[in-house]
Amino acid sequence: MKENNIRQIVADNLIALRKQKGLTQNELAKKLAYSDNMVSRWERAEISPSIETLEKISEFYEIPIDSLFKEKQANDPQYEKDVSLKNFSSLLLIVTALWFGILVVFTYANTILEKNLWQLFILGLPLTCLILMPFKGRWGTPVYRFVLETIFTWTLLTYLYLQLIEYNAFLIFLIGIPTQLSLVIKTFIKPRNKSKK
Numbered sequence: 001m002k003e004n005n006i007r008q009i010v011a012d013n014l015i016a017l018r019k020q021k022g023l024t025q026n027e028l029a030k031k032l033a034y035s036d037n038m039v040s041r042w043e044r045a046e047i048s049p050s051i052e053t054l055e056k057i058s059e060f061y062e063i064p065i066d067s068l069f070k071e072k073q074a075n076d077p078q079y080e081k082d083v084s085l086k087n088f089s090s091l092l093l094i095v096t097a098l099w100f101g102i103l104v105v106f107t108y109a110n111t112i113l114e115k116n117l118w119q120l121f122i123l124g125l126p127l128t129c130l131i132l133m134p135f136k137g138r139w140g141t142p143v144y145r146f147v148l149e150t151i152f153t154w155t156l157l158t159y160l161y162l163q164l165i166e167y168n169a170f171l172i173f174l175i176g177i178p179t180q181l182s183l184v185i186k187t188f189i190k191p192r193n194k195s196k197k
Contacts (some may be wrong), residue, residue, distance in 0.1 A: 004068060010054075011045035013068050017061050018043075022141055034057060094131050099124055119162050125155035146187040153179050 018028050018039075025043070032053070041047050047182040049057065057064040087129065102124045109117045129152035157176050161169060 001161050007048045009047045010048055011043050013070075014039075014049075015043050017057075017063070021061070032060065047158050090134070091132060095128055098127055098131065108187070109150055112169060120153060121161060122159045126152045126159065129155070142187045146183055149183050150180065153183070 018025070023031070024036075025039045026036040029039045030061055032039070034053075042049055054068055058068060073168075101121045106117055106120050109115045129148045132153075133148050153176055157173055161172050164172065
């Protein structure tokens with residue numbers, strides 16, 4: 001009886017976590033390299049994932065593995081808020097350190113070396129996007145990733161153009177067109193045979 005109860009708790013937590021991410025069973029299965037049938041069986045509490053799989057799941061959702069065994073843990077709004085806030089706080093600290101570093105280098109170059117490296121502030125934008133891309137908290141939706149990848153692409157191209165401005169390399173922006181198109185397709189155009197479960 002206890003084994004069935006634990007299996008059901010894990011199943012409930014897996015369902016709640018997947019829904020918080022806005023994923024279908026099929027999408028989650030692809031991300032974890034399992035079949036959607038297997039994910040479905042986990043969520044129906046027919047079988048439990050192996051310890052190795054539970055570890056993989058906890059890494060994917062960025063939660064402690066033991067939280068998968070706690071009743072209503074994944075459904076608890078306060079728990080979700082705490083995990084998201086912790087992840088966001090860490091990212092905010094890294095982004096702040098990045099911009100502080102850019103400011104220090106800019107100030108040093110401007111005052112000591114008498115060079116105006118204002119392009120560093122342009123470079124800071126794609127670097128910030130790179131830091132924020134792995135964030136899988138509350139905003140880790142496909143649209144969030146699309147916006148970050150779009151900003152990353154165009155600010156990086158702008159930075160490269162500024163570095164090559166003496167060569168009049170404006171054609172570098174043409175790279176952004178197929179890149180942007182692929183981002184739109186990846187984010188907004190879904191295969192027709194994908195079924196939500």
